[in-house]
Amino acid sequence: xxxxxxxxxxxxxxxxxxxLSADSILSTLSAAMEEVGARYETGEYFIPExxxxxxxxxxxxxxxxxxxxxxxxxxxxxVVIGTVRGDVHNIGKNIIVSALRAxxxxxxxxxxxxxxxxxxxxxxxxxxxxxxxxxxxxxTKQSLLDVIxxxxxxxxxxxxxxxxxxxxxxxxxxxxxxxxAFAGDVKSTLxxxxxxxxxx
Amino acid sequence: MNSRERFLAVLAGETPDMVPVVPVLDGxxxxxxxxxxxxxxxxxxxxxxxxxxxxxxxxxxDGVVAEMGLGPDPDVLGCRVEIEGxxxxxxxxxxxxxxxxxxKIPIPDPWRDGKMEPVRRLAEQVGREAAILGSxxxxxxxxxxxxxxxxxxxDFYRDPEFAHQLIAACLPATxxxxxxxxxxGADAIVIKxxxxxxxxxxxxxxxxxxxxxxxxAIAALKETAPVILHICRNSLPIxxxxxxxxxxxxxxxxxxxxxxxxxxxxxxxxxxxxIDAVAVMEKGSPADVERAVKVAMAAAKAGGRFILSTxxxxxxxxxxxxxAALVEFGRAYGKY
Numbered sequence: 413x414x415x416x417x418x419x420x421x422x423x424x425x426x427x428x429x430x431x432l433s434a435d436s437i438l439s440t441l442s443a444a445m446e447e448v449g450a451r452y453e454t455g456e457y458f459i460p461e462x463x464x465x466x467x468x469x470x471x472x473x474x475x476x477x478x479x480x481x482x483x484x485x486x487x488x489x490x491v492v493i494g495t496v497r498g499d500v501h502n503i504g505k506n507i508i509v510s511a512l513r514a515x516x517x518x519x520x521x522x523x524x525x526x527x528x529x530x531x532x533x534x535x536x537x538x539x540x541x542x543x544x545x546x547x548x549x550x551x552t553k554q555s556l557l558d559v560i561x562x563x564x565x566x567x568x569x570x571x572x573x574x575x576x577x578x579x580x581x582x583x584x585x586x587x588x589x590x591x592x593a594f595a596g597d598v599k600s601t602l603x604x605x606x607x608x609x610x611x612x
Numbered sequence: 613m614n615s616r617e618r619f620l621a622v623l624a625g626e627t628p629d630m631v632p633v634v635p636v637l638d639g640x641x642x643x644x645x646x647x648x649x650x651x652x653x654x655x656x657x658x659x660x661x662x663x664x665x666x667x668x669x670x671x672x673x674d675g676v677v678a679e680m681g682l683g684p685d686p687d688v689l690g691c692r693v694e695i696e697g698x699x700x701x702x703x704x705x706x707x708x709x710x711x712x713x714x715x716k717i718p719i720p721d722p723w724r725d726g727k728m729e730p731v732r733r734l735a736e737q738v739g740r741e742a743a744i745l746g747s748x749x750x751x752x753x754x755x756x757x758x759x760x761x762x763x764x765x766x767d768f769y770r771d772p773e774f775a776h777q778l779i780a781a782c783l784p785a786t787x788x789x790x791x792x793x794x795x796x797g798a799d800a801i802v803i804k805x806x807x808x809x810x811x812x813x814x815x816x817x818x819x820x821x822x823x824x825x826x827x828x829a830i831a832a833l834k835e836t837a838p839v840i841l842h843i844c845r846n847s848l849p850i851x852x853x854x855x856x857x858x859x860x861x862x863x864x865x866x867x868x869x870x871x872x873x874x875x876x877x878x879x880x881x882x883x884x885x886x887i888d889a890v891a892v893m894e895k896g897s898p899a900d901v902e903r904a905v906k907v908a909m910a911a912a913k914a915g916g917r918f919i920l921s922t923x924x925x926x927x928x929x930x931x932x933x934x935x936a937a938l939v940e941f942g943r944a945y946g947k948y
Contacts, residue, residue, distance in 0.1 A: 458810070459765055503761060503765070506762060
C-alpha cells in the first residue's frame with residue numbers, strides 16, 4: 413500500500429516460499445488496493461500515489477503469478493478491459509486492472525483507443541465473464557454504443573456483463589448506452605464485479 | 613469602455629465599468645455556430661478562427677480564447693496526433709521515455725507553416741473590440757504530454773530528478789508559443805496547467821514540480837502580456853501559491869467555491885471563473901445560468917478583481933441560449 417514496487421516484489425518472493433494460500437495472498441493485495449482507493453476518495457492519496465501502489469501490486473503479482481495459479485483452482489472471473497475508441501486516458505483503467513488482478517481476476521487489458529470490433533473479438537476469444545469499458549472524455553458516448561452493437565452483432569451480448577466507468581461518466585449515461593452497470597471508482601468497480609459474478 | 617478595454621482594465625488592477633464576461637468558449641463549442649464539425653476545426657486553424665469570430669459576433673462576450681487547433685501541431689510538440697470522427701485530437705504516440713530522449717523535445721517555431729496565421733486572422737477580425745486570450749500549455753503540461761501522463765506521474769517517485777529535467781526542457785516551448793501568440797495579436801496569455809490540479813496531484817507535488825515552472829514561465833512572459841493561470845477542477849489548496857506565481861489572474865473551475873477562493877488569495881489577484889461548464893452551461897437552463905451568475909457575482913464582484921467565466925470549456929452540447937444568458941446576466945448583474 414505504501415507503493416514500493418521493489419519491496420513488494422521481494423516480499424512476493426518470500427511469500428512464495430512460505431506456505432500461504434492463494435486466497436489469503438490475493439485478499440491481502442485486494443484489500444490493500446481497496447484501501448488505496450479509499451485514501452484517494454478522502455483526499456489523502458492522489459493519482460501518482462495510486463499509480464505507485466498499483467505498480468507495487470503488479471510487481472508482487474508478477475512474482476507470485478505462477479504460484480497463485482498452482483494454489484488456486486478457480487479464478488474470480490475473466491475480465492476484458494480497455495479504454496474505448498476516441499479516448500487515450502489509461503491511468504484509471506490501469507489502476508482498476510491492478511485492483512482486479514489483486515482481486516483474483518484473469519484480466520485481458522486491451523489498452524487505449526480500442527475499437528468496438530476488438531472488444532467483441534476478445535470477449536469471444538477468451539469467453540469473458542465481464543467487459544469493463546473505460547471512457548474519460550464526454551465525447552465517447554458513441555464509442556460505448558458501438559461496443560454494445562458489436563457485442564450484439566457477434567451474438568455475445570447475453571454472455572458477458574458490461575460495466576462502464578470513467579471521469580466523464582454517470583449512472584444515467586450508463587443506462588442510456590445500455591451497459592449492465594456503472595462503476596465510478598476502485599472500490600465500487602470491485603463491488604460491482606463481485607456482484608455481477610454472483611458473489612456478495 | 614469597449615470589451616477589450618474592460619478586460620485589460622481588470623488585469624491592470626483598475627475597476628472597469630462592469631465585470632467582463634469571458635467564457636472558455638473554444639474549439640468544443642464554437643464550430644457548430646458556422647455549421648462545421650469539431651474535427652473540421654481542429655484540423656484547420658482557419659476554420660476555428662472563423663468559428664470563434666462568429667461566436668464573438670453572436671454573443672458579444674468580452675474576450676475570445678484562441679487555443680486548440682490555432683497553435684502549432686495543435687500544441688503537442690511533435691507527438692503523433694490523430695483526429696478521428698467528431699472527437700478531440702488524441703496524442704497517440706509520446707516522445708520521451710528517458711533522459712536520453714530529452715533532446716528530442718523541439719522548441720517550436722510557431723510561425724512556421726502558417727500555424728499562427730489563424731490567430732492573427734482572428735485578432736484582425738475581433739481584436740479591436742474584444743480581447744484575444746492566447747492559450748498555451750505550461751511546461752508541466754507539455755512534460756506530461758510528451759512523456760505520457762502515467763509515466764510522468766510515476767517519475768515523481770521513481771526518478772524525480774528526471775521529472776524536473778523534463779519540465780525544464782519544456783519551458784522553452786511554453787515561452788516560444790506564448791510569445792508567438794502575443795505577436796499574432798493576443799492581449800493576454802492563458803497558461804494551462806490542467807494536470808497540476810489537486811484533483812490529480814498532491815499540494816506537495818504541485819509545489820515541488822508544477823509551481824516553479826509556472827513561476828518561471830510567467831516571469832518571462834508577463835514582460836510581453838498579462839498572464840492568466842488556468843488550473844481546472846480543484847485548486848483551492850494551492851491558490852495561495854498560484855497567486856504568488858506572478859499571474860495577473862487565476863482561472864478557477866467550478867469545484868472551487870469562489871468566496872473561499874477569494875479569501876485564499878486575500879483579494880490580491882484577479883479571479884476568473886467559475887460557472888459549471890457541464891451542470892449549468894450544458895445541462896442547465898437560462899434560469900440556472902442566471903442563478904449561477906448571481907452567486908458568482910455575490911462572491912467575487914466586489915473590488916473589481918473579477919472576470920465572469922465558465923470554469924472550463926463550454927461543451928459542444930451546450931444550448932446556444934445558455935451562452936447568450938451567461939453574457940446577458942453577466943451584464944445585468946455585473947455593473948459597478
